[in-house]
Amino acid sequence: MTTEAVLHIYDVTNSGSDKTNNTIVQINKIFKDGIGLGGIFHSAIQVYGDEEWSFGYCEDGSGVFSCPAGKNPLYTYRECLVLGKTNCSIFKVHKILRELSGEWPGYSYDLLSKNCNHFCDEFCERLGVPKLPGWVNRFAHAGDTAVEIAGNTALKLRQAKTEIVSASKVAYRFLVGVASNSAVAPDSPGNSNRGSPRFQAPWFKSLVSVGAKPSPSSAELENQETPMIQQQHDAAETTLQLYPMHKN
Numbered sequence: 001m002t003t004e005a006v007l008h009i010y011d012v013t014n015s016g017s018d019k020t021n022n023t024i025v026q027i028n029k030i031f032k033d034g035i036g037l038g039g040i041f042h043s044a045i046q047v048y049g050d051e052e053w054s055f056g057y058c059e060d061g062s063g064v065f066s067c068p069a070g071k072n073p074l075y076t077y078r079e080c081l082v083l084g085k086t087n088c089s090i091f092k093v094h095k096i097l098r099e100l101s102g103e104w105p106g107y108s109y110d111l112l113s114k115n116c117n118h119f120c121d122e123f124c125e126r127l128g129v130p131k132l133p134g135w136v137n138r139f140a141h142a143g144d145t146a147v148e149i150a151g152n153t154a155l156k157l158r159q160a161k162t163e164i165v166s167a168s169k170v171a172y173r174f175l176v177g178v179a180s181n182s183a184v185a186p187d188s189p190g191n192s193n194r195g196s197p198r199f200q201a202p203w204f205k206s207l208v209s210v211g212a213k214p215s216p217s218s219a220e221l222e223n224q225e226t227p228m229i230q231q232q233h234d235a236a237e238t239t240l241q242l243y244p245m246h247k248n
Contacts, residue, residue, distance in 0.1 A: 005124060050069055
């Protein structure tokens with residue numbers, strides 16, 4: 001014997017603010033109905049009987065709950081979709097729900113990584129029917145990915161900051177050397193340094209200003225080198241005024 005697994009979908013309008021709720025409804029109309037991307041939705045699964053099953057936050061006990069299908073009072077009903085037919089008997093379904101009730105405590109609810117839509121996906125998998133359409137939970141997936149990317153980006157930025165300071169010091173010394181060579185032997189048809197790299201003065205000054213900023217990871221090194229770098233900076237500035245660099 002088989003029976004249909006039905007997905008019930010609601011607009012999430014339980015914020016307590018009519019303005020916010022209306023905004024969410026409009027967002028869902030634009031992003032789901034307008035361009036098919038997704039929205040902010042609550043979902044529940046109905047299989048056997050007139051009850052739908054879903055998951056939500058609570059401090060104690062299981063977060064799995066049921067209510068009459070399509071009649072959750074916390075949200076605004078949107079639509080229903082038949083996901084497929086399950087071969088599970090009613091007794092098997094009850095067993096699955098008991099297992100899920102123990103595995104999904106209310107305190108574990110997370111808006112991005114463990115919400116009602118994730119629960120419905122898990123329920124569907126155990127029923128042997130297709131999971132929710134991608135648009136139902138796309139915003140949560142995007143938000144979860146964004147959080148992970150933001151964490152990785154912050155780490156990379158900290159690493160990059162240290163590398164930029166070190167690289168700018170090396171480049172600064174190189175450019176000071178180029179300027180010093182120009183002071184000794186200005187550009188001329190017979191100058192043996194014709195093959196040396198040349199840079200525009202504004203770029204050089206910008207690089208100097210970046211390299212001169214202290215970094216927490218290299219503060220001690222900065223303190224030791226500041227007097228010498230300042231002297232080199234002054235000499236380079238004087239040289240640049242006397243012998244402006246031009247791009248080839």
